Amino acid sequence: MTDLARIRNFSIIAHIDHGKSTLADRLIQFTGGLTDREMSDQVLDNMDIERERGITIKAQTVRLSYKAKDGQTYELNLMDTPGHVDFAYEVSRSLAACEGALLVVDAAQGVEAQTLANVYQSIEHDHEIVPVINKIDLPAAEPEKVRAEIEDIIGIDASEAVLASAKSGIGIEDILEAVVAKIPPPNGDRDAPLKAMLVDSWYDPYLGVVILVRVIDGVIRKGLNVKFMQGGTDHLVDRVGCFTPKRTDLPEIGPGEIGFITAQIKEVEQARVGDTITTVKGGATEALVGYKEVQPVVFCGMFPVDAADFEKLRESIAKLRLNDASFSFEMESSAALGFGFRCGFLGLLHLEIIQERLSREYDLDLITTAPSVVYRIQLGKSRNDDAREIMLHNPADYPDPSRIELIEEPWIKAVIYTPDEYLGSILKLCQDRRGIQTDLTYVGGRAQATYELPLNEVVFDFYDRLKSISRGYASFDYEQIGLREGDLVKMNILVNNEPVDALSMIVHRSVAEARGRHMCERLKDLIPRHLFKIPIQAAIGGKVVARETIAALRKDVTAKCYGGDISRKKKLLDKQKKGKARMREYGNVSIPQEAFIAALRMGDE
Amino acid sequence: MARALYIHWPFCLKKCPYCDFNSHVRDGVDTGRWQAALIADMRHEAALAGGEPLHSIFFGGGTPSLMPPSLVAALLAEAERLWGFAPDIEITLEANPSSVEAAKFASLALAGVNRVSLGLQALDDASLQFLGRLHDAAEGLAALEVAQRHFARVSFDLIYARPGQQADAWEAELRGALAYGTGHLSLYQLTIEPNTRFATDVRQGSFTPLDDDPAADLFTLTRQITAEAGIPAYEISNHARPGQESRHNRTYWRYQDYCGIGPGAHGRRGGSATLRHRKPENWIEAVERNGHGLREERSLPATEQASEALLMGLRLNEGVDLASFERRFGLSRLQMIDSRKRDLHQQLGLVWVDGARIGITAEGMPLLDALLADLVCENLVSA
Numbered sequence: 001m002t003d004l005a006r007i008r009n010f011s012i013i014a015h016i017d018h019g020k021s022t023l024a025d026r027l028i029q030f031t032g033g034l035t036d037r038e039m040s041d042q043v044l045d046n047m048d049i050e051r052e053r054g055i056t057i058k059a060q061t062v063r064l065s066y067k068a069k070d071g072q073t074y075e076l077n078l079m080d081t082p083g084h085v086d087f088a089y090e091v092s093r094s095l096a097a098c099e100g101a102l103l104v105v106d107a108a109q110g111v112e113a114q115t116l117a118n119v120y121q122s123i124e125h126d127h128e129i130v131p132v133i134n135k136i137d138l139p140a141a142e143p144e145k146v147r148a149e150i151e152d153i154i155g156i157d158a159s160e161a162v163l164a165s166a167k168s169g170i171g172i173e174d175i176l177e178a179v180v181a182k183i184p185p186p187n188g189d190r191d192a193p194l195k196a197m198l199v200d201s202w203y204d205p206y207l208g209v210v211i212l213v214r215v216i217d218g219v220i221r222k223g224l225n226v227k228f229m230q231g232g233t234d235h236l237v238d239r240v241g242c243f244t245p246k247r248t249d250l251p252e253i254g255p256g257e258i259g260f261i262t263a264q265i266k267e268v269e270q271a272r273v274g275d276t277i278t279t280v281k282g283g284a285t286e287a288l289v290g291y292k293e294v295q296p297v298v299f300c301g302m303f304p305v306d307a308a309d310f311e312k313l314r315e316s317i318a319k320l321r322l323n324d325a326s327f328s329f330e331m332e333s334s335a336a337l338g339f340g341f342r343c344g345f346l347g348l349l350h351l352e353i354i355q356e357r358l359s360r361e362y363d364l365d366l367i368t369t370a371p372s373v374v375y376r377i378q379l380g381k382s383r384n385d386d387a388r389e390i391m392l393h394n395p396a397d398y399p400d401p402s403r404i405e406l407i408e409e410p411w412i413k414a415v416i417y418t419p420d421e422y423l424g425s426i427l428k429l430c431q432d433r434r435g436i437q438t439d440l441t442y443v444g445g446r447a448q449a450t451y452e453l454p455l456n457e458v459v460f461d462f463y464d465r466l467k468s469i470s471r472g473y474a475s476f477d478y479e480q481i482g483l484r485e486g487d488l489v490k491m492n493i494l495v496n497n498e499p500v501d502a503l504s505m506i507v508h509r510s511v512a513e514a515r516g517r518h519m520c521e522r523l524k525d526l527i528p529r530h531l532f533k534i535p536i537q538a539a540i541g542g543k544v545v546a547r548e549t550i551a552a553l554r555k556d557v558t559a560k561c562y563g564g565d566i567s568r569k570k571k572l573l574d575k576q577k578k579g580k581a582r583m584r585e586y587g588n589v590s591i592p593q594e595a596f597i598a599a600l601r602m603g604d605e
Numbered sequence: 606m607a608r609a610l611y612i613h614w615p616f617c618l619k620k621c622p623y624c625d626f627n628s629h630v631r632d633g634v635d636t637g638r639w640q641a642a643l644i645a646d647m648r649h650e651a652a653l654a655g656g657e658p659l660h661s662i663f664f665g666g667g668t669p670s671l672m673p674p675s676l677v678a679a680l681l682a683e684a685e686r687l688w689g690f691a692p693d694i695e696i697t698l699e700a701n702p703s704s705v706e707a708a709k710f711a712s713l714a715l716a717g718v719n720r721v722s723l724g725l726q727a728l729d730d731a732s733l734q735f736l737g738r739l740h741d742a743a744e745g746l747a748a749l750e751v752a753q754r755h756f757a758r759v760s761f762d763l764i765y766a767r768p769g770q771q772a773d774a775w776e777a778e779l780r781g782a783l784a785y786g787t788g789h790l791s792l793y794q795l796t797i798e799p800n801t802r803f804a805t806d807v808r809q810g811s812f813t814p815l816d817d818d819p820a821a822d823l824f825t826l827t828r829q830i831t832a833e834a835g836i837p838a839y840e841i842s843n844h845a846r847p848g849q850e851s852r853h854n855r856t857y858w859r860y861q862d863y864c865g866i867g868p869g870a871h872g873r874r875g876g877s878a879t880l881r882h883r884k885p886e887n888w889i890e891a892v893e894r895n896g897h898g899l900r901e902e903r904s905l906p907a908t909e910q911a912s913e914a915l916l917m918g919l920r921l922n923e924g925v926d927l928a929s930f931e932r933r934f935g936l937s938r939l940q941m942i943d944s945r946k947r948d949l950h951q952q953l954g955l956v957w958v959d960g961a962r963i964g965i966t967a968e969g970m971p972l973l974d975a976l977l978a979d980l981v982c983e984n985l986v987s988a
Contacts, residue, residue: 531950555820560842561920564865570986
């Protein structure tokens with residue numbers, strides 16, 4: 001165990017591409033955590049997806065041992081926090097485990113608007129912020145200008161900002177010195193009852209569930225019987241250690257320290273982020289503040305393209321779930337798509353990550369239905385049923401409309417950062433999506449617009465639209481602000497007069513017609529012409545709000561076919577038949593799976 | 606036993622931009638060597654599929670009218686020696702309507718050819734130029750006249766549904782063609798085949814093929830006009846006065862056996878599919894080495910034979926007799942035709958059913974490929 005005065009716990013705040021991962025790698029290298037040979041780029045981002053997207057999904061820590069210029073050896077715990085609004089709660093717990101943060105700003109690009117949100121979040125946790133101006137060796141670097149920007153925009157003293165180039169290894173020692181000098185050591189009482197925060201957890205095939213902890217008071221060691229205060233379960237600690245970044249066993253983790261434990265836990269669900277770990281005997285009586293139960297907010301159906309892959313999908317989802325308790329699933333069957341699962345996610349990125357991991361790590365070809373949110377519906381009394389409240393997360397379960405007394409939908413507060421020039425189009429997008437502006441401020445050449453928006457408008461294609469109208473420059477953060485009443489209706493899509501379950505959706509009445517028309521037009525292009533004409537309709541109850549017709553096929557024939565051509569013609573027939581196998585039939589209409597996928601994607605054209 | 610023989614002559618003076626047949630441009634073909642090789646290839650087939658007199662022979666290509674008449678005569682003499690000829694044997698040769706080739710028609714007739722199929726393709730110079738033909742309209746019509754003088758039966762090809770072609774222009778052209786009074790016409794809609802110069806042209810935007818909707822209208826118009834003129838369609842693209850149908854090609858469509866010799870020729874004999882080396886040099890070397898030009902001989906499962914029989918047979922107005930297919934392939938009709946789809950398309954007026962016979966209506970013909978994909982049972986199509 002290390003003396004509290006020689007522990008520093010900190011995170012790194014940086015705009016994407018401003019060099020966070022490179023800096024982390026340098027700090028590890030400088031303090032000798034890994035030899036040069038062991039360094040692979042971006043050591044901390046373990047998963048392929050994390051590396052490719054430059055985002056962190058799971059919190060990770062690295063313990064660095066640094067001999068400072070004062071002759072003392074310090075234990076520095078670098079916390080890599082998840083970096084996306086979908087994981088806002090996880091981020092808040094990671095931040096709560098630290099006392100300070102390095103603010104990394106690109107010497108050529110200056111302060112990016114989105115960085116502000118992260119800095120303020122860090123300041124809210126009373127963190128000491130250590131500014132680092134990175135990439136000072138770039139020709140376009142203007143460190144003095146950036147220094148002034150940090151002071152003006154963020155409002156912190158940047159006179160002692162460290163000048164560095166993580167890529168070239170400049171200023172690394174200065175950064176470590178600043179961490180030691182500026183970031184306060186943690187507080188804690190070794191003799192008090194154990195109180196440790198569960199920062200994050202993940203499943204390791206060899207160790208079972210690995211739990212990242214920050215000890216507040218007391219000591220955690222192997223053989224200890226611990227209680228998870230929120231989860232209400234008891235476990236025997238069988239391993240204690242830290243990452244350097246190599247996994248290293250330790251005899252104990254004391255107050256102020258960050259490390260990991262294992263306790264023969266099989267499912268991450270039992271190790272909830274933010275829980276308080278204490279001892280079974282003589283433990284703490286009060287849990288740490290800030291614990292929340294995470295609830296999925298975005299739902300969609302996931303179906304195997306090949307029905308034969310259903311079992312594989314079930315197994316793969318269950319495996320992913322071992323490592324990610326925040327996503328939920330239950331079996332669903334669709335006439336269009338066969339058997340699959342209705343899955344719940346923390347947000348759209350979370351959805352995409354799971355989808356991508358299923359297709360990549362488990363080699364599954366998936367159809368994902370349009371994401372939807374959870375609605376709260378008050379049902380009136382009926383002859384056979386009492387008045388009651390239901391939570392609806394699948395349009396297929398939409399109740400008899402005559403019984404609905406009230407529908408409420410989740411709303412969010414969205415903060416959008418954008419260069420000025422795109423602001424006009426972005427404001428229009430927000431208005432179109434039923435947004436209510438609550439704030440609009442300007443920061444340098446950038447604007448920050450705050451809107452209240454219905455979440456169902458955001459999950460539809462808001463993010464794609466935002467990115468496309470701002471050429472990728474705008475970004476947004478959001479938090480949920482509760483349920484509000486809405487005039488919401490279920491819209492069915494009928495192909496050749498048969499409703500296609502996978503395409504039905506719950507929409508606000510004011511946008512139903514536009515959405516319906518868009519879907520019908522899309523399908524008109526996506527469904528191949530058949531031997532008869534096909535009506536495509538969008539309907540609310542019995543009322544058709546949009547209609548398109550696919551004309552009948554007129555010509556599909558091989559003009560010339562003699563002896564030698566039989567083989568070729570047969571290959572064509574083979575291909576047609578194989579194509580049909582990938583289609584689903586509705587009222588004699590074969591709809592290619594690609595059409596479902598494209599129609600459900602519904603992004604910008 | 607095969608009663609039809611196909612002989613492939615792979616050489617052309619120039620490759621046409623729409624053609625994806627096995628044709629090659631070569632200087633100085635050694636006809637003596639080719640004669641020996643074709644005869645050897647023929648003997649190989651006759652040994653395996655002989656025994657009954659032939660009732661049709663077809664010289665295709667390539668451009669078989671480039672063959673010296675003496676070579677044609679020698680091949681026919683050998684075929685007669687090997688199989689024997691039915692008294693009313695049909696011997697067709699595909700010919701280019703050039704003046705040079707027309708000059709050979711008399712000797713070709715003497716050699717035994719009794720039917721020619723002329724590649725006229727269009728009746729105006731601009732279209733012929735677009736189609737990359739070496740003859741102009743006047744030369745083509747002159748060749749037609751010579752052909753009609755020397756051969757009892759004459760057919761010619763036209764390619765229609767050309768880019769931008771209007772219905773009235775095609776109608777005038779077709780009526781002009783009918784005026785020559787041939788007993789048979791092959792009227793093909795222009796199809797852009799992969800790996801042809803036209804495919805490249807279309808990709809590069811040099812021209813846009815006619816859309817399917819107007820093409821479908823032209824197809825219907827063609828069937829109407831030819832029917833009124835007494836030379837109705839009996840297959841998708843082939844029209845004949847009663848009794849003037851191409852007996853050889855109907856062998857393919859009725860899925861009866863045929864021998865195919867020469868480069869790239871396909872054959873069907875006794876439930877097997879035969880294929881010869883495509884490239885002329887490879888074929889001739891194979892013949893000289895092995896005594897035949899076979900590249901592949903594959904026994905077809907009954908299911909595959911049934912699917913071939915259906916996709917060929919349903920091209921004919923007469924349709925197919927499922928009872929005879931049941932006997933021939935040992936499959937029930939429910940195993941060959943998807944009855945639910947059959948009923949649907951019968952309701953739509955695209956398919957007719959008459960006892961054990963099933964066929965495609967006039968409305969269904971331009972949609973045949975889509976119909977086949979519905980009608981032919983899944984289990985017939987190789988996985």
